[in-house]
Amino acid sequence: SYELTQPPSVSVSPGQTARITCSGDALPKQYAYWYQQKPGQAPVLVIYKDSERPSGIPERFSGSSSGTTVTLTISGVQAEDEADYYCQSADSSGTFYVFGTGTKVTVL
Amino acid sequence: EVQLVESGGGLVKPGGSLRLSCAASGFTFSNAWMSWVRQAPGKGLEWVGRIKSKTDGGTTDYAAPVKGRFTISRDDSKNTLYLQMNSLKTEDTAVYYCTTPQEIYGDQVPFGYWGQGTLVTVSS
Secondary structure (H helix, E strand, C coil): CCCEECCCEEEECCCCCEEEEEECCCCCCCCCEEEEECCCCCCEEEEECCCECCCCCCCCEEEEEECCEEEEEECCCCHHHCEEEEEEEECCCCCCEEEECCEEEEEC | CCEEEEECCEEECCCCCEEEEEEEECCCHHHCCEEEEEECCCCCEEEEEEECCHHHCCCEEECCCCCCCEEEEEECCCCEEEEEECCCCHHHCEEEEEEEEEEECCEEEEEEEECCCEEEEECC
């Protein structure tokens, strides 16, 4: 079955930049979405269609795509950004959805 | 305001069955594609399956681990989504979320809105 691979963890100091990658063979054909999840809460969309930011999401969140890898960048990380982050996309047919393995962002 | 409220979770023995419900409001439910997503304790998100709107065929698709055991259905007259879970295994233990797409400037985001989730525990 199709998989999206993320690093298990990323650690960053406040004010620095965190980059989270997500790799999958179908990413050149299918859009990626990014979700932030804090403990005990449902996920929240932070990036859609690879690089678009929903209203209400701070400008420090951005997304990019290159080949089979998409990247979520958090510039000027704040303590409140500490959370789990998941990429999400679909297989090459667009029929089956898949979530990435998840990345825990720790703010030092 | 879009609201999704799951119910029906609880403790069930391996091999047993359980039906989850998701009451939807704040949008035109009959036009929406609906999905279930689950999250095992301390683990990541896993897509369970999806049902399309009746106007788009009303068909269902499932992730491999649940195909043949889980069934998604909908009652548009009640604005309610269901997940029938049969032959449950310990590895099905998870919080189950009901989700629906969000339209943002004409784009459909597959998992734009989420319920609060309901916990299913499969244990003897």
